[in-house]
Amino acid sequence: MAAIEIKNLWKEYGQDVVLERLNAKVEEGEFVTVVGASGCGKTTFLKMMLGTESPTRGQLLLDGKPIPDEPDETRGIVFQRYSVLPHLTAVENVMLAGELESSRWLGRVFGGKRRALREQAEEMLASVGLDQALGKYPHELSGGMQQRLALAQALIKKPRILLLDEPFGALDPGIRRDMHELVLDLWRKQDLTVFMITHDLAEGFFLGTRMWVFDKERLDPQTPGSYGARITYDLPVGNSDKGTLQSITQSVDSTARVLGA
Numbered sequence: 001m002a003a004i005e006i007k008n009l010w011k012e013y014g015q016d017v018v019l020e021r022l023n024a025k026v027e028e029g030e031f032v033t034v035v036g037a038s039g040c041g042k043t044t045f046l047k048m049m050l051g052t053e054s055p056t057r058g059q060l061l062l063d064g065k066p067i068p069d070e071p072d073e074t075r076g077i078v079f080q081r082y083s084v085l086p087h088l089t090a091v092e093n094v095m096l097a098g099e100l101e102s103s104r105w106l107g108r109v110f111g112g113k114r115r116a117l118r119e120q121a122e123e124m125l126a127s128v129g130l131d132q133a134l135g136k137y138p139h140e141l142s143g144g145m146q147q148r149l150a151l152a153q154a155l156i157k158k159p160r161i162l163l164l165d166e167p168f169g170a171l172d173p174g175i176r177r178d179m180h181e182l183v184l185d186l187w188r189k190q191d192l193t194v195f196m197i198t199h200d201l202a203e204g205f206f207l208g209t210r211m212w213v214f215d216k217e218r219l220d221p222q223t224p225g226s227y228g229a230r231i232t233y234d235l236p237v238g239n240s241d242k243g244t245l246q247s248i249t250q251s252v253d254s255t256a257r258v259l260g261a
């Protein structure tokens with residue numbers, strides 16, 4: 001059985017169809033990169049994976065059961081600009097992410113549990129290269145370091161699935177390359193299944209084992225919300241030729257022109 005199964009999935013907001021008829025199976029350990037025009041529903045899909053949005057039709061299954069409809073320890077998420085508490089240090093921010101999970105009602109843990117959590121948070125920060133920044137506050141960290149902190153927060157609960165919504169979009173190219181290495185390392189070492197949205201096709205090709213293109217097959221320029229996006233390409237990346245890359249770029253650009261009009 002595939003770890004994740006998407007069966008005839010739809011998402012509509014009122015009259016607007018955002019996603020329609022998505023079908024796919026994803027095995028444990030795949031790294032799926034998701035590209036597509038702005039506004040065609042990539043984040044909406046990730047939110048359904050996280051459980052903060054529900055499908056309007058169809059099913060999203062994890063191990064054959066509907067994916068939990070609220071965030072839990074199975075899934076971690078990193079956004080392009082992350083939100084941490086500015087008055088907490090790096091290690092405290094990571095501990096908080098672990099605390100909220102292990103003590104749902106109080107939101108705090110004490111004594112031996114707290115010491116264990118601190119150790120875990122320190123290890124997690126070391127694994128993302130922030131061992132020298134445990135006591136730093138978010139405003140003392142660079143953009144790349146802040147995204148490392150966001151990764152540590154997402155991973156403290158040992159999720160099976162890591163959801164990344166353009167996590168490196170705001171970073172300089174050099175820093176991005178370091179982050180690529182880090183994310184590939186975490187993916188391999190922690191046996192993660194990753195879904196990562198990117199606007200950068202080359203990044204999608206480089207990082208993924210599989211790339212999905214979200215695009216509208218049917219597009220009415222007068223009412224772009226009449227039809228939803230689908231997975232128009234599902235490619236094992238690494239094996240794709242330049243022509244494919246070009247035709248994806250053309251179709252995504254023409255949808256982007258209509259949606260951005």
Ligand SMILES: Nc1ncnc2c1ncn2[C@@H]1O[C@H](COP(=O)(O)OP(=O)(O)OP(=O)(O)O)[C@@H](O)[C@H]1O
Nearest residue numbers: 013016018036037038039040041042043044045197
């Ligand atoms: N809560 C909501 N209520 C109504 N419409 C929404 C809601 N959330 C998203 N949408 C609409 O759904 C569509 C898809 O949005 P989404 O953010 O998923 O696109 P995206 O592909 O991730 O875009 P981007 O690449 O710019 O982040 C947009 O038209 C957006 O306005």
